[in-house]
Amino acid sequence: MSPHDLFTGALTVINVGLEAFAETLDREGVAVVSLDWHPPAGGNPEMIRLLERVQELESDGAD
Amino acid sequence: MGRIDIRAANVECFRRITTGQPLLLDVRPAGEVLANWPADTFLHAGPPIAWDQMCSPLQGAILGALRYEGMVQTDHEGLEMIQRGCLRFGPNHRFGAVGPMTGITTPSMPVFVVENATFGNRAYCTINEGIGKVMRFGANDETVIERLRWIERTLAPALGGAILERVEPINLRVIMAQALLMGDEMHQRNVAATSLFLRALMPALVRQRLDPKALGEVTDFLTGNDQFFLNLAMAAAKAILDPATGVPGSTLVTAMARNGSEFGIRVSGLDDHWFTAPVGNPEGLYFPGYGPEDANPDIGDSAIIETTGLGGFAMITSPPVARFVGAGNLEDARRFTLEMSEITEGPHPAWQLPNLDYQGTPTGIDIRKVVETGILPVINTGIAHRQAGMGQVGAGVVRAPLGCFEKALAAYVARYAA
Secondary structure (H helix, E strand, C coil): CHHHHHHHCCCCEEEEECHHHHHHHHHHCCEEEECCCCCHHHHCHHHHHHHHHHHHHHHHHHH | CCCCCCCHHHHHHHHHHHCCEEEEEEEEHHHHCCCCCCEEEECCCCCCCCCHHHHHHHHHHHHHHHHCCCCCCCCCHHHHHHHCCCCCEHHHHHHHHHCCCCCCCCCEEEEEEEECCCCCCCEEEEEECCCCHHHHHHCCCCCHHHHHHHHHHHHHHHHHHHHHHCCEEEEHHHHHHHHHHHHCCCCCCCHHHHHHHHHHHHHHHHHHCCCCCHHHHCCCCCCCCCCCCHHHHHHHHHHHHHHCCCCCCEEEEEEEEEEEEEEEEEEHCCCCCEEEEECCCCCEEECCCCCCCHHHCCCEEEHHHHCCCCCHHHHHHHHHHHHHHHHCCCHHHHHHHHHHHHHHHEEEEEEEEEEHCCCEEEEEHHHHHHHCCCCCCEEEEEEEEEECCCEEEEEEEECCCCHHHHHHHHHHHHHHHC
8 A cells, every 4th residue: 555545545444542533533434443452450560560570470480 | 480380370270160060968057067167256258357347237147146146135235245355257268168248157057068079178158048138138137037047947957858868969060050051140140040959959858758837938938039049159169169279370369259348359379368459339220219328338258159250250141130230231241251251261161151152151360361451350249238237229240349459469479479
């Protein structure tokens, strides 16, 4: 796909991010699929650290 | 580093959970069969809790149980006894037992004796009292005490005799598998399981040669309570989950329970330690004349049902329950079960969900997945009035608090990555 096609052909958009971005496109009649994504552990840095620590244990154990 | 293979540990824990064969062996007084139970201790639902921290229905049930046991004549005497420190309290789980709502277990109360034939352990649960004003919802007037005495003196011996008369014990896992196919999720809907259980038991029951009045009372009671099987399902779930405790390195949950103030979980690789957080209030539907302002916070050992992958986890099999507990329509029920699939180890090989193309029930809650996704275990539950003596006022859905899982994860890292 060339950049030109973006403005001439039909678009199907995958939205990664705020739902509002998808709603705007939807109102314009653009086909849009929203990825259901949230930061791990709700973005809690302490929990992310703990999860990473457990993941390290797991990969070590699988060796 | 390289200390533990979490994946293998969870596979082993899952294997233990899904291969349990809970058989109903007998009905006996709790004081005869619960091991190492101190005589001055009453048992309650959920993690340990002191008298002063207990909610009103739990305190009310304990005062009623003191009168039931003949230890006091009035609630005033009961309060004095407690304030003198003459009565202690402990969680059912510590003694291999579970109890719905307030979960009060005292020595004279008959309990179902369930043995997990695969692993040889036993679990216990009191007999369901029926609906309305009952001790498990904090009611404690004379009608409640009289019913408990009738259960002890008439119902329990009849049930025990019938169970022993059968050539083979009743396999509760098989009944639960069949009931799932018939629309029960085994927490707020047990009508199919109760019917299947009674079909298995009734021939032996009528051979007990009870006098006609007693046989009439027993059959009226059994056939008039659609939730009768709940306590059997709870004992079965406890018998299934206990052998899954203590798998080194496993991150799977082996118990969830509430005492009306705190929600507690246990994790296989962290043994019997409780990880607690303040309990939430159920959202649901209320009986006429009651509303959310009347509701007690979530209470009961019955979340053992969800811990084994049934109840709210199996919501898709039981659309009427989704409606009854105010959780919405068929699509909402499906969403609940699919959500629970994201935080569990895998589908149960024998407990199938016909409305989900016979996929197995989502089994083995993983604390890592709960913390990472923020998806909290969903529990179908009865709602008790917040004042002692009132009983049940509704039914609803509640989520386990995230704090339990965060604390458990921190403890896991402290233990295994130190």
